[in-house]
Amino acid sequence: MSKSVLLVGTRKGCFVLESEDRRDWTVRGPYCESWPVYHAVLDRDSGTIFAAAASEWHGSAIWRSADLGETWEHSSEGLGYPDGDGGLKLSKVSNVRPAHGRLLVGAESAGLFESTDGGETFSLVTTLEGYEGREAWNDPAQQPPGHLGLSAIIPHPSDPDRFWIIVQGFSLFETTDRGKTWAPRNKGLRRDWPADYEDIGFCVHKVAPASDFERMYQQNHVGMHRSDDGGKSWTEITEGLPTEFGFAAATHPHDRDTFYVIPLDPGHGRTMPDGKLAVWRTRDAGSSWQRLDRGLPQENAYVGVLREGMAIDAQDTPGLYFGTSTGQLFASTDEGDSWSQIGGLFPGITSVTYASVD
Amino acid sequence: MAELHLPATLPPLFPGLPRELDIDAATVSEAIDRLDERWPGFRDRLVEAGPALRPHINVYVDRARGELDTELAADSRVDVIAAISGG
Numbered sequence: 356m357s358k359s360v361l362l363v364g365t366r367k368g369c370f371v372l373e374s375e376d377r378r379d380w381t382v383r384g385p386y387c388e389s390w391p392v393y394h395a396v397l398d399r400d401s402g403t404i405f406a407a408a409a410s411e412w413h414g415s416a417i418w419r420s421a422d423l424g425e426t427w428e429h430s431s432e433g434l435g436y437p438d439g440d441g442g443l444k445l446s447k448v449s450n451v452r453p454a455h456g457r458l459l460v461g462a463e464s465a466g467l468f469e470s471t472d473g474g475e476t477f478s479l480v481t482t483l484e485g486y487e488g489r490e491a492w493n494d495p496a497q498q499p500p501g502h503l504g505l506s507a508i509i510p511h512p513s514d515p516d517r518f519w520i521i522v523q524g525f526s527l528f529e530t531t532d533r534g535k536t537w538a539p540r541n542k543g544l545r546r547d548w549p550a551d552y553e554d555i556g557f558c559v560h561k562v563a564p565a566s567d568f569e570r571m572y573q574q575n576h577v578g579m580h581r582s583d584d585g586g587k588s589w590t591e592i593t594e595g596l597p598t599e600f601g602f603a604a605a606t607h608p609h610d611r612d613t614f615y616v617i618p619l620d621p622g623h624g625r626t627m628p629d630g631k632l633a634v635w636r637t638r639d640a641g642s643s644w645q646r647l648d649r650g651l652p653q654e655n656a657y658v659g660v661l662r663e664g665m666a667i668d669a670q671d672t673p674g675l676y677f678g679t680s681t682g683q684l685f686a687s688t689d690e691g692d693s694w695s696q697i698g699g700l701f702p703g704i705t706s707v708t709y710a711s712v713d
Numbered sequence: 714m715a716e717l718h719l720p721a722t723l724p725p726l727f728p729g730l731p732r733e734l735d736i737d738a739a740t741v742s743e744a745i746d747r748l749d750e751r752w753p754g755f756r757d758r759l760v761e762a763g764p765a766l767r768p769h770i771n772v773y774v775d776r777a778r779g780e781l782d783t784e785l786a787a788d789s790r791v792d793v794i795a796a797i798s799g800g
Contacts, residue, residue, distance in 0.1 A: 412720075412722060429726065
């Protein structure tokens with residue numbers, strides 16, 4: 356019988372939660388020597404957990420565990436920019452994705468690395484040199500606190516040459532040649548600020564594809580958007596949501612029209628509107644939205660959820676999980692209709708991912 | 714042999730690495746290299762591109778602030794200190 360595993364990346368290490376029934380969870384951790392963990396995932400092919408972490412003292416590394424967190428190793432061999440490469444400095448690794456036999460790593464300053472030996476060594480794939488906007492997105496004066504650089508990697512499930520990346524604050528890009536060349540995928544997105552480039556300069560927070568990878572949803576700094584052509588064009592679907600701002604999002608694994616998002620106050624707070632926790636769901640691809648709050652705190656709940664802070668499993672009736680930037684973890688086993696807090700009180704949560712393990 | 718003292722955050726990263734050990738090296742950088750040979754990846758934990766000591770890593774040689782190229786005497790004491798940062 357398979358068990359459910361949640362990997363929870365936090366400001367103070369990685370935690371592993373396990374459950375037979377998605378209701379009662381055991382908690383192990385903190386792992387990775389309590390380094391700040393920005394993203395942790397389980398590679399289904401190798402059974403290895405990979406965690407992207409960056410210590411204030413000891414720099415960045417990809418941690419890995421082949422036994423579900425019981426023992427760990429780390430490596431940063433090759434994770435760095437060549438001297439003189441435009442002065443780029445690697446401040447953190449922010450995203451890690453196993454895909455088609457290699458491990459892809461996103462970093463700040465914005466760069467993409469790969470490992471073909473299971474996370475022991477890494478090599479630079481690209482810093483998107485020569486692309487419009489690169490100078491600006493690597494300019495510290497234009498970066499928000501906690502800047503993630505290359506904040507997301509979205510592999511195509513069947514085509515190893517094709518994947519998408521997000522450069523925080525600037526663009527979604529797609530490659531169809533394993534990262535050699537990139538096309539900006541921002542057509543139709545809204546932006547409410549002056550821009551230096553027609554195709555670049557969009558604040559993409561989160562892209563959540565449906566299982567067909569033609570339908571995609573995007574939480575942007577300004578608005579929720581949907582694509583029906585693999586990100587080549589976008590249509591805004593914000594109407595009906597309480598705010599246009601948020602980070603975390605998830606697409607239903609069996610229904611491309613069903614999608615979840617956690618809208619936040621768009622001001623400085625970036626917490627739940629009116630201090631009431633809620634996840635919002637559409638079942639018609641964004642034409643209408645339903646507020647899901649049963650079991651979630653509805654008073655004085657001024658918490659936020661970061662861009663990798665929500666996960667959905669692929670069971671027949673999918674479960675959803677989200678962690679707050681102040682360390683509470685919530686779960687639903689009925690597609691978001693009702694929720695309960697699980698696991699305990701954690702350090703600030705940066706990422707939540709789910710895996711089913713035999 | 715210089716006497717090297719490491720912060721508590723390092724031994725958990727490298728099995729068998731002690732907090733204190735004697736190193737035969739002419740400079741701070743060379744001492745770090747000696748440890749990197751025995752515990753691969755050690756240098757990355759203290760040194761960033763440049764090369765330079767990481768921003769929150771301080772090295773004192775005989776109680777004086779040192780850098781990577783600071784020379785070590787045969788009886789030097791080297792303290793590697795992880796600065797108080799974060800919360």
